[in-house]
Amino acid sequence: MVAARVEDRSIGFSLDYLDRSVDPGKDFYGFATGNWRKENPIPADQSVWASFTQLRRQNRERLRSIAEGTLEADGSAPSPVREVGTFYASALDRAHRNELALHPIVDHLASVDRITTPRDLLKVLAKLHDTGFSGAFLPDVDADCKQSSVYAFYLSQGGLSLPDREYYLADSFANLRTAYREHVARLFELAGSGAPDARKAADTVVGLETELAQASRARADTRDVEKNYTRMSLEELLAFYPSVPWAEYLESRRAVQAGYVVVRQPEFFSAFEKLLTDRPMEEWRTYLRWHVLHGAAPTLHAAAEQEDFAFFHRLVQGQAEPEPDWELAIQATDDLIGEALGQLYVERFFPDEARSRMEVMVSDLMEVFEDRLAHLDWMTETTRKQALLKFDRFTPMIGSPVRYRDYSSVLLLRDEFASNCLRARAFEVRRRMARIGGPVDREEWLMTPPTPDAYHEPTQIQIVFPAGILQPPFFDVTMDDAVNYGAIGAVIGHEITHGFDDQGRRFDVRGNIANWWTEADAREFGARAAVVEEEYNRLEILPGVHVNGKLTLGENIADIGGVSIAFEALQRRLAADPSRDKTIDGFTPTQRFCLSWAQTWRANMREEEARRRITIDPHSPPRFRGVVPLTHLPAFFEAFPQSDASGRTEAAVPSVRIW
Secondary structure, three states: OHHHHHHHOOOOOOHHHOOOOOOOOOOHHHHHHHHHHHHOOOOOOOOEEEHHHHHHHHHHHHHHHHHHHOOOOOOOOOHHHHHHHHHHHHHHOHHHHHHHOOHHHHHHHHHHHOOOOHHHHHHHHHHHHHOOOOOOEEEEEEEEOOEEEEEEEEEEEOOOOOOOOHHHHOHHHHHHHHHHHHHHHHHHHHOOOOHHHHHHHHHHHHHHHHHHHHHOOOHHHHHOOOOOOEEEEHHHHHHHOOOOOHHHHHHHOOOOOOOEEEEOOHHHHHHHHHHHHHOOHHHHHHHHHHHHHHHHHHHOOHHHHHHHHHHHHHHHHOOOOOOOHHHHHHHHHHHHHHHHHHHHHHHHHOOHHHHHHHHHHHHHHHHHHHHHHHHOOOOOHHHHHHHHHHHHOOEEEEEOOOOOOOOOOOOOOOOOHHHHHHHHHHHHHHHHHOOEOOEOOOOOOOOOOOOOOOEEEOOOOEEEEEHHHOOOOOOOOOOOHHHHHHHHHHHHHHHHHHOOOOOHHHEOOOOOEOOOOOHHHHHHHHHHHHHHHHHHHOOEEEOOEEOOOOOOHHHHHHHHHHHHHHHHHHHHHHHHOHHHOOOEOOEOHHHHHHHHHHHHOOEEEOHHHHHHHHHHOOOOOHHHHOOHHHHHOHHHHHHOOOOOOOOOOOOOOOOOOOO
16 A cells, blocks of 8 residues: 555655645744645554655665566576576565575574684684674774775774664663563574573673673764774784784684774774673673574564564564565665666666756756855865865766676575575675775765665765665656755755765865864864754754754754755856746745755654664754754745744754855
């Protein structure tokens, strides 16, 4: 029923979404989205229902049509067709999943059971990380933030199963912690442990993860790119943590070729070292056994999958029912062989017209931002010169990558879904690990083409817009400029602004972390950012639950900048062609721009999901994203004047402007 509703009704901008009983001068979000929110209760298989989730489901329907068309592919079919058909078929094959039960992970569990020493533990941990399992800490390969032309090996805090350290430490999550302990015990029982042993194992897992959580930095503190970069030679790493058998781990993972690692949170690894020496190996075996079970559960037999859903989706996110099998299968295909699926998606659903229109809008927005940089009254010429040089290197990437990933080396079998997932993850890990110390691939994409999202990559100074977001409600070739600039235009501006938000500004013209700002300019920026941080700190999403202005600062700066830049770009386009500056359906271009931005963030959300997101998400809640950036535009208050002197939901225009 939900899928049919999405297909039967446009998900783009619509005046039908307005609640005209609400005074826009008092509650603009309620006015712009109220009728849509009344008519769109959250489906049972979702934790949030919003413009993004509508578009994601519509995209998945399209991907489903592609995937089902590949199911009969044979050995003579082109590789992407054959790969998608095989993987998708395995994801739908519940009979074989139930028959295999835990068999796909028995070797991993056996290797964990053989651990007797810290050296064994690090060797096994290396093998688990090579297959995409989590545990103990988070390894990754990415561009070196201080030498952006090469790939570095990063070590970060991790090893937790709950969404964030706060879930282990905050009083507000006490009940969920109790439920988590019970969930861990139940999954151990499904793996063959008796009830007493399962409860003991759950105590061990929760205890170890709690200690790792206590050693972890708060999520907001992990945003500081400078403070989360400590480069160590291999010799320094071994000397700094002498009780950790790093040599075995790094050699097993082929991570020694660069001669150094980047440790993001050194104090976390000091705590890990202490736990490694203080806790008996029996407890570490139990902990790693849990991470194998937890990591594989969604791909295993029905009992494991249902237990995983009952806790991590129903309790943590408030999702009452699982998504249909076909949608879970599409999600897995996109997650694990996404560029094969994405190649087929772009061929069918991304027209040249969309790419061309997008290129024009990106050019418009970049021109406005460049002018802003050239004329900012608070920035000195020394910093301005470097800022303009950096901006000149901005590279927009639209639609899809130039080269798609080659999955031909991944063994995919139609009756082995869990094993297909493990092999696909191992392929991706090997691909990334092989790059350590080598040159950065500037053509690589970090999202698959069907993804309804966009991103800024600071080390490569790129802004990337996958084909999946270049459609309603964000981009509609049939709509007027005001609507498109209020939606995808502001998204473009958002990603551009990320290059100069509180963290993006720290990257220089080569994409390296460097101190290229004068002291005076850094102070001026900091003072303005502090106003934004405090502005969002005051916002309350649930009784007593406020936005974390520090955690969300970068995204909030990008929202405010994106809306402002897009609005100016719209004004320039209307001035260049006055025939476009006209009222449509009773609303001026300025009003339609504001309505379009707010409707982009229309959403209904379950309380559990709201609590999860406010804890982990660097973005502010949708109702605030849909309105607060508009309050930084004087034209917003002119377009929707306050009807009286009291009761307005939104703040007045702040006294400072960053971009």
